[in-house]
Amino acid sequence: MSSRSLVVSQARPQPLDENLISHWLLDRSIAFLNHGSYGATPKVVLEAQTAWRTRIEARPVEQLDRRRDEMLGGAKQAVAQLINAEPKDFGFVTNATGGANAVLRSLQFGRGDELVTTNHVYNAIRQAMRHAADRSGATVIEVKIPLPIASPDVVVDAVTAALTGRTRLVVIDHITSPTAILFPVETIIEACAARGIDVLVDGAHAPGMVDLNVGQLNASYYTANLHKWVCAPKGSAFLWVRPDKQRDIHPNTISHFLGEGLAKEFAWQGTRDITAWLCAKDAIDFMAGFGWDRVRRHNHELATWVQALLTRQWGVDPSTPLDGSMLGSMVTVGLPDNTRRHESTAALQTKLFDRFQIEVPIIDWDDRWWVRASCQVYNTADQYERLGDAVVELTR
Numbered sequence: 001m002s003s004r005s006l007v008v009s010q011a012r013p014q015p016l017d018e019n020l021i022s023h024w025l026l027d028r029s030i031a032f033l034n035h036g037s038y039g040a041t042p043k044v045v046l047e048a049q050t051a052w053r054t055r056i057e058a059r060p061v062e063q064l065d066r067r068r069d070e071m072l073g074g075a076k077q078a079v080a081q082l083i084n085a086e087p088k089d090f091g092f093v094t095n096a097t098g099g100a101n102a103v104l105r106s107l108q109f110g111r112g113d114e115l116v117t118t119n120h121v122y123n124a125i126r127q128a129m130r131h132a133a134d135r136s137g138a139t140v141i142e143v144k145i146p147l148p149i150a151s152p153d154v155v156v157d158a159v160t161a162a163l164t165g166r167t168r169l170v171v172i173d174h175i176t177s178p179t180a181i182l183f184p185v186e187t188i189i190e191a192c193a194a195r196g197i198d199v200l201v202d203g204a205h206a207p208g209m210v211d212l213n214v215g216q217l218n219a220s221y222y223t224a225n226l227h228k229w230v231c232a233p234k235g236s237a238f239l240w241v242r243p244d245k246q247r248d249i250h251p252n253t254i255s256h257f258l259g260e261g262l263a264k265e266f267a268w269q270g271t272r273d274i275t276a277w278l279c280a281k282d283a284i285d286f287m288a289g290f291g292w293d294r295v296r297r298h299n300h301e302l303a304t305w306v307q308a309l310l311t312r313q314w315g316v317d318p319s320t321p322l323d324g325s326m327l328g329s330m331v332t333v334g335l336p337d338n339t340r341r342h343e344s345t346a347a348l349q350t351k352l353f354d355r356f357q358i359e360v361p362i363i364d365w366d367d368r369w370w371v372r373a374s375c376q377v378y379n380t381a382d383q384y385e386r387l388g389d390a391v392v393e394l395t396r
C-alpha cells in the first residue's frame, strides 16, 4: 500500500467533468489553489464583458444614461435570485471592502461605543473598523477564537460573551479569510437581534460557495463579492441593507441621488465601468450551467478531502471537525513547525510557486503558519497531493 492510500479514508474526489480548466485562461502549468483571493473569470464571461463594453462604447450616453437602469436591472435580477433577496434591497459595489466601508463610514458612532469582531476578521475590514472607531472615540473589540474550533457553538459563545450594553455593531465573517471557516452567522445574528445589536456580515466568499439566503438571514447589512466564487469579473460585489436601515447607508462616493433610496444611490456612483456588475448575470448563468448544487458539493467535498489528506500527511491537527461541517470550498491547514525555518511566509509561498508551480497562500495567523487551499471546479485532487508532497520536501 502506498503511503498516500493510508492518508485519507474518504474517496478521492472526482472532477465534475474532464478538463474544466479549459473554460478559464488559467496557466495549466500552475496548480492554482488560490481561487479565494481574487477569483478567476471564465473565458465566456470575459467575452461577455467585452461585448458589454463594445455596446456601451458605441452609444455611451444612451447606454450609461437612458438605459442604465434597464441594464443593471437584468444583472440585479440574476443576483437577487442567487442570493434570495429583493433587487431593491441591495446595490452593486466594487468589492466587499467597499461594501463594508460604505456601512462603517455611513454610521455615526459615539465615544465609548464598541464595535465587535473576531481575530479571524479580514485585515482590510479590521482597518476600516479602526478608522470608523478612531474618528468617533469608539473602540474595536477583537474577540480571540483560537484554533482548533470544535463546533459552531464555540464561535457563538465567544462572540456573545463580548457583547455589552455599549456594543453598537458586530462585524462577522460568513466564511473567514485567513482560517477559511464557515461561521454560524444565523445564530450570531439572532443573538445580536435579541440584544438590539446590529450586525454587518462580511460574506466576501459566500456567494457561489454556500446556498445563500440573504433576505432571510436578516442581518442589518450583508456585503459580498461576486468576483470570487461566482466568477464574475473583478470589481463585482454587492451591499444588501435591511429595509429599516437603508435611509442611513450611502455609497462611499456620494453622487446625484443622495437621499433618493439605496438602489438609486448605488446605481450611480459617478462615471465608471459598470461591466463587471453587468457580467454578474453572465457569470451566474455560466456557473449555473454545471448546476450550483453540484458545484458547491464538489468544491466542499474536495475541501473536506484536502483537510484530511494534508493533516494526516503533515501530522498536524485539523482546525475544524474533519466532517467538513465548518468548511465551504476552502480549507486552512497548519503547516508543520519546521517550515518556519524559511525566512518568511512570503518566501515560502514564492518557493512553492517557483520550485513546484503551486499558487497557494501561506498565512501567518495567531503565531502560526498556515496554508489555505481553495477548491474550485477546475481543480483536481492530484494538485493537492502535489502540495502535500512539496511541503514535506520543503520541511527537509
Ligand SMILES: Cc1ncc(COP(=O)(O)O)c(C=O)c1O
Pocket: 036, 037, 094, 095, 096, 097, 098, 122, 124, 125, 173, 175, 176, 177, 202, 204, 205, 225
Ligand atoms: C473575508 C473577506 N472579506 C473581505 C475581503 C476583501 O475582498 P475585496 O478585496 O474584494 O474587497 C476578502 C478578500 O479576500 C475576504 O476574504
